[in-house]
Amino acid sequence: LMVWLRRCTHYLFIVVVAVNSTLLTINAGDYIFYTDWAWTSYTVFSISQTLMLIVGATYYLTFTGVPGTATYYALIMTVYTWVAKAAWFSLGYSYDFIVTPIWLPSAMLLDLVYWATKKNKHSLILFGGVLVGMSLPLFNMVNLITVADPLETAFKYPRPTLPPYMTPIEPQVGKFYNSPVALGAGAGAVLACTFAALGCKLNTWTYRWMA
Numbered sequence: 001l002m003v004w005l006r007r008c009t010h011y012l013f014i015v016v017v018a019v020n021s022t023l024l025t026i027n028a029g030d031y032i033f034y035t036d037w038a039w040t041s042y043t044v045f046s047i048s049q050t051l052m053l054i055v056g057a058t059y060y061l062t063f064t065g066v067p068g069t070a071t072y073y074a075l076i077m078t079v080y081t082w083v084a085k086a087a088w089f090s091l092g093y094s095y096d097f098i099v100t101p102i103w104l105p106s107a108m109l110l111d112l113v114y115w116a117t118k119k120n121k122h123s124l125i126l127f128g129g130v131l132v133g134m135s136l137p138l139f140n141m142v143n144l145i146t147v148a149d150p151l152e153t154a155f156k157y158p159r160p161t162l163p164p165y166m167t168p169i170e171p172q173v174g175k176f177y178n179s180p181v182a183l184g185a186g187a188g189a190v191l192a193c194t195f196a197a198l199g200c201k202l203n204t205w206t207y208r209w210m211a
Contacts, residue, residue, distance in 0.1 A: 010063055013059065013202065014056075014059075014060060014073075017055065017056040017059060018056055018073065018077055018080060019080065021052040021056050021077050022080040022084060023084075039180040040180075042140070042180045042184070043137070043180040043183050043184045043187075046136060046137035046140045046180070046181075046185075046188065047137075047184055047188050047191065049102075049103070049136055049140065050106075050132060050136045050137070050184075050188040050192050050195075051192060051195045053073075053074060053077065053103050053106060053107065053132065053136065054129065054133075054195050054196050055195040055196070055198050056073055056077070056199065057073040057107050057132075057199070058124065058125075058128070058195075058196045058198075058199025058200060059200075059202045059203065060073040061110065061111065061124070061199075062121060062203050063203050065119060067111045067112075067114045067115035067119075069111070070108075070110040070111045070114070071107045071108050071110075071111050073107065074103040074106070074107035077103055078101055078103060078104065102136070102139040102140055102142055103136070103139075105135065106131070106132045106135045106139060109128070110124070110128045110131070110132055113127045114128065124196065124200070125193055125196040125197045125200060126193060128196055129192040129193030129195070130189045130192070132188075132192050133185065133187075133188030133189035133190065133191065133192030133193070134185040134188065134189045136184075136188060137185045138181055138185065140181075140184070141181055
């Protein structure tokens, strides 16, 4: 019975974390709509994607103990996002498959660290966190390179309303003039370690609840 409960809790966690990761990252390409705040949005969304990816991937990876499952988790997020974006596409928004697979290479790095350090959790948290945090904003730049021109997209698919907190006050305010990749990577590298530790801790809590 305990094994059955533990497995059910594990699968419930995977579904909940993966779905929420997808929901929180589905708008990560929206900086192309906020042209005045593009770099600010890009940095924030890069960090949010980094943290959502690593907490779920680390949880899944340490639960199974099999290098490769972090990449599998990223694939789950990718497929979920394709499905969710298909709903947007039916409403008339642009649809671009190249936007989402950027999680996969970062997850591969996480798997590589876990394998190379012989499944050492502390190394996974420190090295894996830094690698994912630093790499994802770089891979996320693929979005800016490959998606349609932001202004063209913004006029072609206009937003009916903007949330008050995203409404530009002045075009220049809120822009990061330094590299948004470097800023996202720096913040992501620090925060991702914390979230990797949380992913590991979720396993401990799962087993304690089921004990």
